[in-house]
Amino acid sequence: MTQHHGTTGRIIPVERLQPGDHSCMDVTDRASRWQVLTAFTRTGLARGEKVMLLLDPSDLNDEDAVACLDGGTGHMEAALKSGQFVLDRNTSAYLPDGRFSKERQVRDFAAEAERAREAGYPRLRGAGDMGWAPRAGVADDEVIDYEASLAELFADGYLTALCCYDRQQCGDPLVAATRTVHPLQVMECLGGLEVTRAPGGGRRIAGSAELGSREEFTRALREALGPRPGRGSSRYELDLTDLVYMEAHCAWQLLDLVAGLPRKDTAVVRCGPMPATALRGLGSADVPQLELHVADPQDTQDTGDTAEAEDVA
Known part of the structure; x- marks a missing residue:
């Protein structure tokens, strides 16, 4: 990574x-x-x-x-x-x-x-x-x-x-x-990960979250969703729009880390239909801290912005 x-x-x-x-x-x-x-x-x-x-x-x-x-x-x-x-x-x-x-x-x-x-x-x-x-x-x-x-x-x-x-x-x-x-x-190789820091402390993760990149993916999630000093609620940003594959274990790790956030916090996850399917199948609807934005991959071909097609709390 x-x-x-x-x-x-x-x-x-x-x-x-x-x-x-x-x-x-x-x-x-x-x-x-x-x-x-x-x-x-x-x-x-x-x-x-x-x-x-x-x-x-x-x-x-x-x-x-x-x-x-x-x-x-x-x-x-x-x-x-x-x-x-x-x-x-x-x-x-x-x-x-x-x-x-x-x-x-x-x-x-x-x-x-x-x-x-x-x-x-x-x-x-x-x-x-x-x-x-x-x-x-x-x-x-x-x-x-x-x-x-x-x-x-x-x-x-x-x-x-x-x-x-x-x-x-x-x-x-x-x-x-x-x-x-x-x-x-x-990216120079298939099946790898690229992690880019986004403004505000968020992360953009591209590539493939699978067995070979599982450890790197989990580490990136922990860094992105780590504790923040100060009082009040926190809003975390994860852009997975350019993630072409996410295995069940990696999807579970993401949900587990989000579920471990304080209830007042929000983790905004933007992704395409494939990662969204994996997250939903593992119970994303039961994680109140998760705000899931699903985008059509075609909508992001010109810029890094995500066109939101559907929101799941």
Whole structure:
């Protein structure tokens, strides 16, 4: 579990990406990165979208990459043949003549989106390894300026993008700067947790609360729901909107900690339908300190705000 303080964009699991999202991901572990890329690719294909994957020349060769993404299903080969899935190298896409041009790149991606529309695809999603930039000698500020210039391509919600920055290749300054121009940051691994401190002492918990992250999840809850000095009632805030899975044990831990608060206190928990189902099944209605706000995940794709669809005391 990583606690982020002052992170510019929302930190979400890859499963929470929505049409129109322009996201970045810090890359450190190759195996974890491929798990995320696999989820990203399979999700797009399952939705009928066209999917582009731009790998670094030093990465897996095409055959191994397809095998990794496919997992023995045979779907990737079929998607390649149909043109729904495109596998290329970042040097070909970003440095076709050995140099980088921001204007040309924006035009090329806009043209790719238009071709996908004309072919009848409902959306286009693409993931690209950004390691080409430092290798080609492109300055950090030029990369950031390019990323910022892409905003107009995402305005109509047709394109979804994941820009992968390897810390070793790109360096910490560039990786940190990318968060200032990407509205969203995708978690580097599946099945993990990301905890962000929110204004007022609340917590935003994203990812998956399961066996492997159970201890971290419980610790985050204890910190968020800990005693507060002073008299009077306290109001605690927990934003679980970007939690894609919560096992029964973790849901029980949450209810148990809330039930242990003084009766005059209130714990406001915001989450999607899946965690809400787990909490209700374990008796959330019998915990008077709990104020449950259930949101449609689609309502949070643009901002960190939660559109409340239903309240359960």
